[in-house]
Amino acid sequence: MSSDLSRTESVRDAATSGIPAALADLGALVRIPSIAWPSFDQTQLGRSAEAIAALVRDTGVFESVEIKTAAIPGTDEQGQPAILATRAARNGRPTVLLYAHHDVQPPGDEALWETPPFEPTVRDGRLYGRGAADDKAGVMAHVAAVRALREALGDDFDLGVALFIEGEEEYGSRSFAGFLADNADALRSDVIVVADSGNWDSRTPAVTVSLRGNARFTLTVRTLDHASHSGMFGGAVPDAMLATIRLLDSLWNEDGSVAVAGMTERDAATPEYTEATLREEAGLPDGVQPIGGGSILSRIWNKPAITVIGIDATTVAAASNALAPSMSVVVSARVAPGQSAREAYEAMETHLRAHAPFGAQLEFSDLDLGDGFLVDTSGWAVSAVRDALHAGYGVEPVDIGVGGSIPFISDLVREFPGAQILVTGVEDPHSRAHSPNESLHLDTFRAAVLSEALLLADLDARTL
Incomplete structure (x- = not known):
């Protein structure tokens, strides 16, 4: 004992x-605008990948970094750079796969940021x-936990560790399935921590x-062969804006x-969550x-x-007295856990x-589809x-659903059906991911790193 x-x-x-x-390294990574959208500088993703690969090599843990x-399935196009590091398990110990992603959302309107989006700034504990x-932060939680394990246990721990840091999660994980297929042996594991x-x-x-799935598509509505004068024909000819609004x-x-x-x-119980909390967090x-x-929470998690x-519409500044012939919108649907994204999309198209x-x-x-996810909570992991x-935060954890989607998890389930998948994170309800003024609560990060390091030590002590 x-x-x-x-x-x-x-x-x-x-x-x-x-x-x-770890926080200093995180700040350096935040300075790199690693956005996978093709309209942004794609060399930044290479910079980000190189920086993370260097951090991973410096841990001294991995045999290969x-x-x-990988190719995007069905195309000749290559996906964005990912980091793959491996260390083989020894003496009957399990292998854990640690996943995060280094690409980020575009900043949006920088005027809405209180400080520049790619200049890490600490204020009020965030x-x-x-x-x-x-x-x-997920990337650095993995790196920091691995560092702690090596510092505490030395070089000869027996846990197998694979690290996969993706480069295009925010852009749809387009090459994810191809990457898994190409690197299945290196990524095969007993436990996956996302x-x-x-x-x-x-x-x-x-x-x-639980996670909702997603179905995203572009809808184009056309009512005319060409734009027409709104005074000459308005009231008799339907313009695309009218049709789109009604539809x-x-x-x-x-x-x-x-x-x-x-x-x-999905019919499932949810914890107490007040309207006042919703107003504050949203x-x-x-x-x-x-x-x-x-x-x-049933509306957010299960529906x-x-x-x-x-x-795509005429801007206010460019408005003219014309009936628009066509209109395009992007529709993003979140799909209840348990329903396939394809089935949900087909229901929307039919409607x-x-x-x-x-x-x-x-x-x-x-069309972009991603299935939801339901965790089997009976596993030892x-x-x-x-x-x-519990040990890392000093507070009993709760099981939650998430209204957002992590579509690639269904790919992990398909490729590695025997693996136990653990979905964790470092965000809190005030992190504003995908929004201006995104932030990380520093105490949450500290507790997350400690928790993951303790988890790795526990896995290292287990024999399968």
Whole structure:
């Protein structure tokens, strides 16, 4: 027992003492605008990959560290650079795969940022910057935990470790399936830790046990062969804007819930979560009412949602008295856990075609699908991660669902059906991932690194 306590304390001390270096390295990564969208400088993804590969090599843990790409299935195009590092298990120990991603969302309107998006800034106990939480903090949580394990246990620990840091998660993980197929032997593992989710709050850790899927597509609505004078023909000829507004409105009920037949809901209990908490965490002002029905978390975790996230239309500055012949919108749907994204998309397409007003012509393109995920919580690894989170945060973890999507997890399940998948993260409800002023709660990061280091030490002590 004393040996186990000494081992645990050594790991705890190593993880704690390594936090300043980990945060400094995280700040350096945040300065690199590694955005996978083709309209941005793609060389920055290479810079980011090289920087992370150097950090991984410097741990001294891995037998191989490579920067690799894979073909996007069905195309001749290569995906973005990913880091793959491996260390073989010994003496019957398990192998753990640690996943995160180094690409980030575009910054959006930089005028909405209180400090520059790629200049890491600490204020009020939080580190601000694009990728500070999603997901370069996940990258550094893995690196810092591995560093702590080596410092505490030396070079001869027996745990097998594979590290996979993807370079295009925010851009749809287009080459992910190809990368898994190309590197299946190197990535095959008993436990997979995905550090790309969040916690209940900044003090309470969580294990993500359900994720919604996603279905995203571009819808083009056409009513005219060409633009026409709105005074000459308005009132007799339907313009594309009118048709699009009427069509999109059919997707929702009066309370804002989804009105598409065939999109399902999951029946599962949710913890208590008040409207006041929703208003605080989501930035919902007084007077603006929440949408949907049922418990708030059931709406976020277990029911579908449809959002129009982009529209091609004449700008206010360029407005003219013309009937628009066509209109394009990007529709992003979240799919309830348990329903396939393909089935949900087909339900939406059927609905939209059936509700097209005035005989408007519809075109669907740029389809992107990702299935949801339900965790089998009966495995020993789930118990192990709960214990590690409790020890690292000093608070019992909770099981949560997440309204967002991590579509590639379904690829992991398909490629490695025997692996136990643990979805964790360093974000809290105020991280504002994907939004201006994204930030990382520093105490949450410290606890996350400690928890993962303790988990790795626990796995190193297990024999399969």
